[in-house]
Amino acid sequence: MSTTELVKESASEMARQLRAKEISSRELVQAQLDVIEAAEPSIDAFLHVSADQALEQADAIDKRLAAGETEGMSELAGVPIAIKDMIVTKGIPTTAASRILEGWVPPYDATVIEKIKAAGLPILGKTNLDEFAQGSSTEHSAYKSTHNPWDTERVPGGSGGGSASAVAAFEAPLALGTDTGGSIRQPGALTGTVGVKPTYGGVSRFGAIAMASSLDQIGPVSRSVLDSALLQELIGGYDRRDSTSIPKPVPPLAAAAREGMKRDLKGMKVGLVKELGGEGYQPGVEARFNEGVRLLEDMGAEVVEVSCPHFPYALAAYYIIMPSEVSSNLARYDGMRYGMRVMPPEGVERTAANMMSATREAGFGDEVKRRIILGIYALSAGYYDAWYGSAQKVRTLIIRDFEQAFEKADVLVSPTSPTTAFKFGDKMDDPLAMYLNDVATIPANMAGSPAMSIPAGLSDDGLPVGFQFFAPQMRDEVMYKPAAALEAALQEQWGGPVFKDLKAPWLDGLTNGSAK
Ligand code: GLN
Numbered sequence: 123m124s125t126t127e128l129v130k131e132s133a134s135e136m137a138r139q140l141r142a143k144e145i146s147s148r149e150l151v152q153a154q155l156d157v158i159e160a161a162e163p164s165i166d167a168f169l170h171v172s173a174d175q176a177l178e179q180a181d182a183i184d185k186r187l188a189a190g191e192t193e194g195m196s197e198l199a200g201v202p203i204a205i206k207d208m209i210v211t212k213g214i215p216t217t218a219a220s221r222i223l224e225g226w227v228p229p230y231d232a233t234v235i236e237k238i239k240a241a242g243l244p245i246l247g248k249t250n251l252d253e254f255a256q257g258s259s260t261e262h263s264a265y266k267s268t269h270n271p272w273d274t275e276r277v278p279g280g281s282g283g284g285s286a287s288a289v290a291a292f293e294a295p296l297a298l299g300t301d302t303g304g305s306i307r308q309p310g311a312l313t314g315t316v317g318v319k320p321t322y323g324g325v326s327r328f329g330a331i332a333m334a335s336s337l338d339q340i341g342p343v344s345r346s347v348l349d350s351a352l353l354q355e356l357i358g359g360y361d362r363r364d365s366t367s368i369p370k371p372v373p374p375l376a377a378a379a380r381e382g383m384k385r386d387l388k389g390m391k392v393g394l395v396k397e398l399g400g401e402g403y404q405p406g407v408e409a410r411f412n413e414g415v416r417l418l419e420d421m422g423a424e425v426v427e428v429s430c431p432h433f434p435y436a437l438a439a440y441y442i443i444m445p446s447e448v449s450s451n452l453a454r455y456d457g458m459r460y461g462m463r464v465m466p467p468e469g470v471e472r473t474a475a476n477m478m479s480a481t482r483e484a485g486f487g488d489e490v491k492r493r494i495i496l497g498i499y500a501l502s503a504g505y506y507d508a509w510y511g512s513a514q515k516v517r518t519l520i521i522r523d524f525e526q527a528f529e530k531a532d533v534l535v536s537p538t539s540p541t542t543a544f545k546f547g548d549k550m551d552d553p554l555a556m557y558l559n560d561v562a563t564i565p566a567n568m569a570g571s572p573a574m575s576i577p578a579g580l581s582d583d584g585l586p587v588g589f590q591f592f593a594p595q596m597r598d599e600v601m602y603k604p605a606a607a608l609e610a611a612l613q614e615q616w617g618g619p620v621f622k623d624l625k626a627p628w629l630d631g632l633t634n635g636s637a638k
Pocket of ligand 1: 255256257258280281300301302303304305306333444560
């Protein structure tokens with residue numbers, strides 16, 4: 123199989139070829155490194171490529187596979203993965219795409235990274251993001267903007283645009299992201315990839331750089347629903363090092379996805395969220411979404427409309443709670459402990475406080491500073507109840523909306539993002555327009571419940587549209603079944619995955635290259 127054919131396969135197909143000894147992990151990793159080299163000049167998804175470590179890990183896995191020592195290994199053993207640079211990796215620079223962490227090489231691994239290493243997945247490198255995961259386009263990275271493989275003049279979404287673009291551009295079959303308000307799902311929608319935000323507490327946050335701790339969650343990015351299921355099973359589970367980790371086993375996600383592929387949804391009730399659609403949603407997005415709903419119906423699901431009357435307030439409440447937590451979490455970047463230190467300018471007294479402000483002034487970008495200022499304001503004495511207190515009440519109402527909706531339906535659906543990918547610069551001068559990207563994704567973070575985005579096809583502009591599923595807390599398997607069913611039905615219509623329509627000129631030079 124040529125490099126070009128191999129890297130377009132799903133992670134589970136790569137895993138099958140590995141187990142059948144048709145390819146080795148080293149060959150697979152090398153093929154992905156070749157694509158990364160060819161694609162990066164036009165995509166810019168990676169902040170750091172850890173080629174040597176990845177090849178070393180691949181060799182170790184090949185040895186274990188050859189010796190039949192597969193104990194503790196995942197079904198995905200040998201398949202490489204890219205990691206959002208918001209997740210701490212021992213010995214590999216970790217920056218959160220911020221200048222303030224430039225040059226920091228962590229002395230420890232996040233829990234999810236420990237699990238990935240133990241399961242035998244070589245790490246290709248660290249992917250770009252909006253600084254400290256704050257944004258919806260990846261343009262707020264302090265280092266560079268990532269391009270959307272479907273149209274390199276456009277953004278890939280954010281904050282996890284690097285992970286989404288890496289997977290969409292065939293640079294990696296799998297990636298990890300973090301989702302605080304939609305940073306896995308919205309880039310998933312804009313790049314045609316599958317992106318999952320697991321139940322809050324379902325995947326350990328230990329070693330995920332904190333943005334807004336009550337909302338942050340690590341989750342998978344892939345090109346198929348089954349691949350995300352396998353990856354979430356691998357990274358999920360209780361961790362005593364995360365105080366909000368839920369002491370329950372990971373639900374049977376891959377089994378649910380495989381069940382879904384049979385395309386029989388009889389007995390399942392699908393709730394259409396009335397408030398997530400209509401005004402502000404691009405017609406091409408609504409058209410693909412409605413077609414998806416009809417396919418679910420064709421497979422036997424009963425579609426009902428549900429109302430979540432407080433969802434329209436989710437975005438406003440999020441922009442109180444999130445910055446409040448950001449201002450507190452980012453207080454640790456003080457020039458003392460890690461990363462950058464800037465001494466006060468000539469003539470200014472060399473005190474610790476002056477060093478801290480000089481460091482934070484130079485180290486943080488404008489969007490991060492905006493949120494720190496908003497958060498400090500929302501938490502200040504006299505305003506605390508009016509702002510933070512009210513936002514927390516809205517949060518409770520959103521949780522109740524979900525509870526009531528799940529009495530009427532097993533799974534809820536909506537478009538993932540109101541629009542397809544926009545052009546660089548389009549929303550940079552208008553923070554509110556940027557924030558509105560997340561109207562449909564934020565409710566799940568506010569409630570701590572799981573949600574995922576899968577590709578629903580291309581809009582009239584030729585750009586991918588995302589279809590979102592929501593499930594009840596710790597019932598992540600409930601969304602994997604209809605998601606896999608819809609994916610299978612759509613792929614039958616298209617005659618293959620959505621990516622068959624992606625022109626990937628960076629692969630052209632590799633066509634003759636062979637991974638044996
Ligand atoms: N785009 C949202 C924000 O800017 C979501 C961020 C995220 O999920 N990390 O806050």
